[in-house]
Amino acid sequence: MAAAAGFDFRRWRLVLLGGLLVGIVLFAAIFAPWVAPYSPFDLDVTQMLQGPSAAHWLGTDELGRDVLSRAIYAARISMQVALLAVSVGLVGGTLIGMTAAYFGGLVEQALMRAMDLLFSFPAILLAVVLMASLGTSVLNAMIAIGIVFIPGFSRLARASTQAVLRQQYIEAARSIGMSDARIIFREILPNIMAPLMVEAAVAFAYAVLLESALSFLGLGAQPPDPSWGNMLSTGRGFMAQAPWLSIVPGMAMFICVLGFNLLGDGLRDVTDPHMRE
Amino acid sequence: MTDTVIQVAGVTKSFVRGVNAVDDVTLSVARGETLGIVGESGSGKSTLLRMILRLIRPSAGTITLDGRDVWNAHDRDLKAVRRQMQAVFQDPASSFNPRQSIGTILAAPLEVHGIGDRASRAKLIGETLERVGLPAATVSRFPHQLSGGQRQRVAIARAVIMRPAVVLADEPTSALDVSVQAQVLKLFREIKDELGLTSVFVSHNLAVIREVSDRVAVMRHGRLVEIGTAERVFNSPESDYTRALIDAVPDPFRRFRAPVELESGS
Numbered sequence: 001m002a003a004a005a006g007f008d009f010r011r012w013r014l015v016l017l018g019g020l021l022v023g024i025v026l027f028a029a030i031f032a033p034w035v036a037p038y039s040p041f042d043l044d045v046t047q048m049l050q051g052p053s054a055a056h057w058l059g060t061d062e063l064g065r066d067v068l069s070r071a072i073y074a075a076r077i078s079m080q081v082a083l084l085a086v087s088v089g090l091v092g093g094t095l096i097g098m099t100a101a102y103f104g105g106l107v108e109q110a111l112m113r114a115m116d117l118l119f120s121f122p123a124i125l126l127a128v129v130l131m132a133s134l135g136t137s138v139l140n141a142m143i144a145i146g147i148v149f150i151p152g153f154s155r156l157a158r159a160s161t162q163a164v165l166r167q168q169y170i171e172a173a174r175s176i177g178m179s180d181a182r183i184i185f186r187e188i189l190p191n192i193m194a195p196l197m198v199e200a201a202v203a204f205a206y207a208v209l210l211e212s213a214l215s216f217l218g219l220g221a222q223p224p225d226p227s228w229g230n231m232l233s234t235g236r237g238f239m240a241q242a243p244w245l246s247i248v249p250g251m252a253m254f255i256c257v258l259g260f261n262l263l264g265d266g267l268r269d270v271t272d273p274h275m276r277e
Numbered sequence: 278m279t280d281t282v283i284q285v286a287g288v289t290k291s292f293v294r295g296v297n298a299v300d301d302v303t304l305s306v307a308r309g310e311t312l313g314i315v316g317e318s319g320s321g322k323s324t325l326l327r328m329i330l331r332l333i334r335p336s337a338g339t340i341t342l343d344g345r346d347v348w349n350a351h352d353r354d355l356k357a358v359r360r361q362m363q364a365v366f367q368d369p370a371s372s373f374n375p376r377q378s379i380g381t382i383l384a385a386p387l388e389v390h391g392i393g394d395r396a397s398r399a400k401l402i403g404e405t406l407e408r409v410g411l412p413a414a415t416v417s418r419f420p421h422q423l424s425g426g427q428r429q430r431v432a433i434a435r436a437v438i439m440r441p442a443v444v445l446a447d448e449p450t451s452a453l454d455v456s457v458q459a460q461v462l463k464l465f466r467e468i469k470d471e472l473g474l475t476s477v478f479v480s481h482n483l484a485v486i487r488e489v490s491d492r493v494a495v496m497r498h499g500r501l502v503e504i505g506t507a508e509r510v511f512n513s514p515e516s517d518y519t520r521a522l523i524d525a526v527p528d529p530f531r532r533f534r535a536p537v538e539l540e541s542g543s
Contacts, residue, residue: 168372172435175330176386177359190376 014266018201021259025252029075036069040226049242059244062234067244070226071252077227078256081142081220082207088146090200093153098184098192100154101161112158119151123206124213131219141220145210149203156199160192167191194271201264205257212253228253280308282443282475283329288338290324290499298324300499301338306443311469311476313490313507315483315522321499322479326447329477330364342443360390363436365465367448369428373420379406379431380416386439405434409464426457430464437468444469444476450485462488483526487511495519 009016028035037057044064052059058068096115100108118126130144164170165188173183208228214220215229223230228249235245283306290299299321306312314322327333329340331347340347342358350358363386366372373382383402387393393401403413409430420428429449436444449465450458466489469476478489486493487507494504495518503516514520 168366168368169374171327171330171332172364172366172372172432173374173385174332175359175362175364176435177356177389178385179389182389187374191374 011270012266014262015270016266018259018262018264018266021255022263025075025256025259026079028072029079032072032076036066036072038066038069040065040070040073041224042066049238049245051242052244058248059242061231061242061245062238067231067248070231071228071248074221074226074228074231074249075252075256077138077221077225078208078211081138081145081211082204084142085145085149085207085211086200086203088143089149089153089203090196092146092150093155094157094189094192094196096150097154097157097159098161098188101158101165102180102184102188108158111154115151115154118147119155123148123210127210127214128217128219131214136219136222138221138225141211141214144214145207148210149207152203153196153199156195157192160195161188164188164191195268198264198268198271201260201267205260205264208253208256208260212249281305282308282343283477284339284341285325285329286339286341288325288328288335288340290321290328290333291336297321297336297499299328299335302496302499302501303338304494304501304504306475306477308442308475309473310491311478311489313486313493314477314479314496315481315486315493316496316502317481317522319498320496322481322496323447324499325496326364326445326477326479330362330445331358356390360439361441362443362445363439363441365429365432365436365444365446365449368452369425369432370452372432373428375420377419378416379418379420379423382420382431383416383435383438386435390439392439401438405438406431408468409434424457425453426461429453429461433461433465433468437472437474440472442475444474446476446478448480449478451480451482458485465489483511483523495522 042065044060047056047060047064049062050056050060050064056066056068058066058071061067061070096111100111121129126148127141127144130147131140134140134144170183170187173187178187211220212227212229212232215227216233218230218233220229221227231249232246232253235242235247235249238245285302285304288299288302289297291297302321302325304312314325316322324333328335329342329347334348342362345354345358347358373379380399380402383405384398387398387401392398399416402416406413406415411427411430411434415423415427415431420431423431432449446465450461453461462485468474476489478486480486490507492505493507493510495502495510495514495516497518502518503510503514505515510519511523514523
């Protein structure tokens with residue numbers, strides 16, 4: 001235990017770099033009205049498809065709206081969708097996985113086979129089907145992406161729970177007379193949080209991509225609401241005349257996804273006891 | 278002296294069809310007595326202990342604690358069984374939740390059984406820690422901050438904090454250094470005498486078993502090979518297996534004794 005030995009920069013560098021990128025995106029999302037130079041909805045027909053300039057740092061789109069401002073507001077939608085989707089996946093998957101591992105037998109078989117079924121659909125297809133049945137809206141996109149995440153989280157939670165169940169403190173808890181619910185939430189849950197948080201960070205990145213994909217396909221955020229996905233979709237039509245329309249949302253997604261992936265990888269390295277020197 | 282606390286009758290456990298980890302074991306433990314169960318790895322001694330503890334369900338047979346059928350107890354009866362019977366486990370590294378402080382760990386049995394309020398629990402935890410020879414500041418420590426011997430002291434504290442009638446111990450000292458082993462065994466015996474506990478003590482270590490037991494049961498391949506007072510079993514073992522087991526203990530005077538051949542097979 002060399003806690004007093006000072007901050008080990010090397011061990012935390014991925015977390016710091018990822019945290020910085022994520023921090024930029026989160027800052028933009030939370031303070032969008034103050035950070036963005038223009039309203040994302042202001043049309044200016046005299047300024048259509050203008051390249052980057054002093055007035056519009058990242059140019060304007062086909063309706064003369066400021067691309068930087070739209071990209072910043074789009075971060076808001078992405079973060080909201082990802083946050084709710086990951087929460088749905090994390091809570092749902094963890095409950096299902098812990099229940100399956102703890103009770104075993106038929107309960108486990110039924111739950112995990114249902115998860116296999118859900119897992120066997122390609123993520124984007126599953127999301128599209130769910131959106132089609134739920135209707136297109138941002139809220140439904142969040143729920144659909146959340147459901148896509150449930151099987152992954154449930155498998156991780158199940159495997160982690162099985163490892164914890166082999167520990168003697170679970171037998172000790174049982175012989176004290178602890179209830180199943182108390183054992184699950186007080187003894188098991190705190191000991192499986194680390195891998196779940198790592199998975200959550202990676203899922204966050206994936207949620208951003210899925211939301212963009214759904215919006216690109218016209219199933220997520222509806223115009224005129226800006227989303228990186230629907231901005232990319234419009235940009236596709238002006239690839240030759242106005243490449244910044246595609247590059248800007250693309251770069252925004254890149255920064256965001258890279259940030260969350262680095263954060264996830266870094267957290268895994270920091271929390272994994274096998275990686276500790 | 279025929280006040281039976283634990284009665285194990287015809288208990289069998291088979292994990293795999295045709296192979297009995299514990300095979301038709303019948304034994305009883307009288308009030309205030311310590312029964313030592315000894316046997317090699319895989320002899321079924323820990324499995325038997327876990328069946329008494331209601332952790333592994335027996336395939337056949339019944340286990341009663343103070344007349345209550347342990348495996349058919351429900352609700353209030355089950356609570357009573359749990360409260361009366363506590364355990365000390367083998368591995369001091371994994372028998373505590375690493376995310377909980379010692380205070381939280383020791384409070385858990387009291388909370389589960391609704392004993393006392395916050396203040397009286399804290400007082401009881403302090404007294405119990407003192408009794409097992411740990412400083413009061415241990416309440417705010419986490420398991421990984423304690424040594425193996427200290428953790429087994431906490432394990433004993435957790436087992437006796439509710440003043441149970443019975444404590445079952447599964448190799449509680451085999452993960453410890455020999456010098457620490459002796460201290461923990463001494464503590465175990467002292468507390469057992471103070472509280473008049475009935476106990477079952479499982480170990481592969483004959484010296485440890487001899488030290489703590491009033492009566493000894495020898496197990497092999499899931500079967501009870503012999504059972505009797507410690508003195509009788511150690512001084513004039515009835516079965517060849519017991520004799521071989523005793524003979525296998527390094528003994529400086531061994532060459533003066535007649536060698537014992539163990540028949541292969543059963």
